[in-house]
Amino acid sequence: MTAQPVHGDGAALAIRGLRKAFGGVVAIDDVSFDVPAGTLTALIGPNGAGKSTLFNLLTNLYRTDAGTVTFFGTPLAGKTSDAIARLGLVRTFQTARVFPGMTVLENVLAGMHVSARSPIWAHAFADARARREERTMTRRAEALLDAIGLSAMRDRDATALPLGSQKLVELARAVIARPRVLLLDEPAAGLNDAETAQLARLLVAIHRSGTTVFVVEHNMSLVMGIADNVLVLDAGKLIASGSPADIQANAAVIEAYVGRATAVPT
Numbered sequence: 001m002t003a004q005p006v007h008g009d010g011a012a013l014a015i016r017g018l019r020k021a022f023g024g025v026v027a028i029d030d031v032s033f034d035v036p037a038g039t040l041t042a043l044i045g046p047n048g049a050g051k052s053t054l055f056n057l058l059t060n061l062y063r064t065d066a067g068t069v070t071f072f073g074t075p076l077a078g079k080t081s082d083a084i085a086r087l088g089l090v091r092t093f094q095t096a097r098v099f100p101g102m103t104v105l106e107n108v109l110a111g112m113h114v115s116a117r118s119p120i121w122a123h124a125f126a127d128a129r130a131r132r133e134e135r136t137m138t139r140r141a142e143a144l145l146d147a148i149g150l151s152a153m154r155d156r157d158a159t160a161l162p163l164g165s166q167k168l169v170e171l172a173r174a175v176i177a178r179p180r181v182l183l184l185d186e187p188a189a190g191l192n193d194a195e196t197a198q199l200a201r202l203l204v205a206i207h208r209s210g211t212t213v214f215v216v217e218h219n220m221s222l223v224m225g226i227a228d229n230v231l232v233l234d235a236g237k238l239i240a241s242g243s244p245a246d247i248q249a250n251a252a253v254i255e256a257y258v259g260r261a262t263a264v265p266t
């Protein structure tokens with residue numbers, strides 16, 4: 001099921017000339033790249049590089065100053081974040097956002113609202129088809145909880161879980177509707193080693209099931225272990241892209257991470 005990377009029109013995401021400034025700070029500076037369909041693409045870069053801003057631009061949480069984003073050829077300009085999610089571009093946030101007052105299982109099931117044909121929540125499962133759909137979804141949610149090691153927590157209030165577990169719940173919620181592309185902003189932040197290993201396995205499984213994964217991540221060993229395509233952002237500019245091996249050997253990338261003790265021509 002490994003899809004060959006495709007470019008331009010065949011890209012899951014095609015980003016061209018993207019720009020965003022906050023006052024005098026140019027957070028995203030003329031950035032262009034593709035996320036090839038079928039890849040597990042990672043975006044790395046120092047704090048403040050513009051990674052979260054980029055995700056906020058892709059999902060129209062922020063207005064772009066210039067540039068375009070297309071999703072499998074469809075321009076995303078002017079679409080609401082909800083409309084973008086319904087197209088199959090789903091994201092998680094750097095800080096976990098579980099829904100309060102809902103159990104862990106309900107939180108995961110809430111991810112279905114972007115694609116369920118019938119409003120299963122509102123109608124108390126009035127007809128057989130809705131009941132079947134609900135059972136299927138519950139089974140899928142339980143399988144996801146199993147994959148993230150949280151089956152025993154399914155009926156607990158989600159906000160009562162440790163933060164790392166809440167992030168895994170959010171991830172399960174993001175994938176239950178089987179998005180075409182999943183955007184993850186630092187999914188390993190705040191996770192312990194066991195949770196990070198669970199996360200890595202889940203990301204690989206999500207990717208193998210056919211979802212294109214685009215992940216911002218600080219944990220280099222996680223990124224280098226699972227990504228097939230790595231992009232590096234520094235001070236709003238894309239400074240490198242390639243395989244994990246290419247990136248690890250790239251002097252500019254090392255410079256961006258170790259600081260600017262030596263002069264860099266920018």
Ligand SMILES: Nc1ncnc2c1ncn2[C@@H]1O[C@H](COP(=O)(O)OP(=O)(O)O)[C@@H](O)[C@H]1O
Binds near residue numbers: 025
């Ligand atoms: N909503 C905002 N208002 C003002 N400045 C912002 C906002 N969001 C991000 N920035 C600035 O944009 C730059 C990039 O931030 P961010 O995208 O959060 O970086 P990263 O996610 O790579 O750490 C930083 O200088 C940050 O202070």
Ligand SMILES: [Mg+2]
Binds near residue numbers: 052
């Ligand atoms: Mg960030």
